[in-house]
Amino acid sequence: MAEQLKLGFVPLLDCAPLVVAREQGLFREQGLNVVLSREASWSSIRDKLNYGLLDGAQMLAPMPLAATLGLGSPALPSCSLMSLSRNGNAITCSVPFYQRLYEQADGETSPTALGSALRQQLSQLGRKPVFATVYPYSNHHYLLRDWLSRSGINPDTEIDWRAIPPAQMITALAQRRIDGYCVGEPWNSLAVLQGHGLIVAPGQQLCPEVPEKVFAVTQAWAEQHPESCAALIRALYQACHWISQCRDKQALLELLALPPYLDHSLLPLLETGYQHHWGSAPLHQQFFDPQMNAPSPLQGQWLVRQMLAAGQLSAADAELANRRLLPQVFRIDLFEQATRAMMPQA
Incomplete structure (x- = not known):
């Protein structure tokens, strides 16, 4: 195994498996010496993995496939060793913009009603609405496009898009x-x-049970470090199970709020007692389920369909991905080998 491993993460609640694995000594139990590196953006994660500055990283579920296909950057064959979470995203609007939609919808607050209100507002705004996602190859991007399309809005011609790192979203909204x-x-x-x-x-109202974050490495690293790969999978799988069994969510938030991770940004949630609940719609963020944690090529098929619908893939590349690449990217074989003797139940 590698003497020391440097793993990247972006400060979000679903970096929890990496934080728990380190803070609860699960990496150490597997013989790993792990340093976690907080990164500002997903492009930083991608580039540092490419240049060998990170050994592995928390990634958006579509990123290993996008990297392998060379979408948005030089091709870097990558693989997902396991899924870390599903759900946990949401579409949020500024208060003034939301109020416009609310009034247009006559006080209805369903995603369908607010989407229809946005469509009706297009001619009154005098400009294209500006929406941001964290990365073009992300479920955030696909969920937002899906909501817009269902609302009768063309996401390619009627929306002005921005890419903004997660921690900078609120500032952009406030400004x-x-x-x-x-x-x-x-x-x-x-x-x-x-x-x-x-x-x-919440994202799960639009498309439930979508894999959100994965743990990924380059295919070359996986081939060169098979024992470390197995140990990382086991530690992170245990961490996901630990989170699912944790009844004290406040204690989990306090772990995430430590300075190396999300730091002071979580203070408002700690002060108000975060309940994983948005209005009348529960968050349904999930970290553990044996079927979910396994990086199935079936997950990849859904992602290929989203990339194709978003115009990010040609039909030929989509066929190539489905026929050849998905088993190389979604390494369910490595996951099953590493966890066969430990499979806890959900």
Whole structure:
């Protein structure tokens, strides 16, 4: 195994498996010496993995496939060793923009009603609405496009898009540089608590059970470090199970709020007692389920469909991905080998 491993993460609630694995000594139990590196953006994660500055990282579920296909950057064959979480995203709009939609919808607050209101507002705004996501190859991007399309809005011609790192979303919203965004927690709940935003829809209302974050390495690293790969999978799988069994969510938040991780940004949630609940819609963020944690090529098929619908893939590349690449990217074989003797039940 490697003497010391450097793993990257972006400060979101669903970096929890990496934080728990380190703080609860689960990496150490597997013979690993792990340093966690907080990164500002997903492009930073991608580039540092490419240049060997990180050994592995928390990634958006589509990123290993996008990297392997060379979408948005030089091709870097990568693989997902396990899924870390599903759900946990939301679409949030600035308070003034939400109020426009609310009034147009005659006080209805369903995603369908607010989406229809946005469509009706297009001719009255005098400009394209500006929406942000964290990365083009992300479920945030696909969920937002899906909501817009269902609302009768063409996401390619009627929306002005921005890419903004998660921790900078609220500032952009407060400064009125954007009208709304789709991002993971805590940046939706914090926007509400700080009075800058209101939530249009949790992601699981639009597309439930979507894998959100994965743990990924390059394919070359996986081939060169098979024992470390297995140990990382086991430690992170145990961490996901630990989170699912943790009854003291406040204690989990306090772990995440330590300075190396989300730091002071979580203070408002700690002070108010975060309940994983947005209005009348529960968050349903999930970290553990044996079927979910396994990086199945079936997950990849869903992602290929989203990339194709977003115009990010040609039909030929989509066929190549489905026929050849998905088993190389979604390494369910490595996951099953590493966890066969430990499989806890959900």
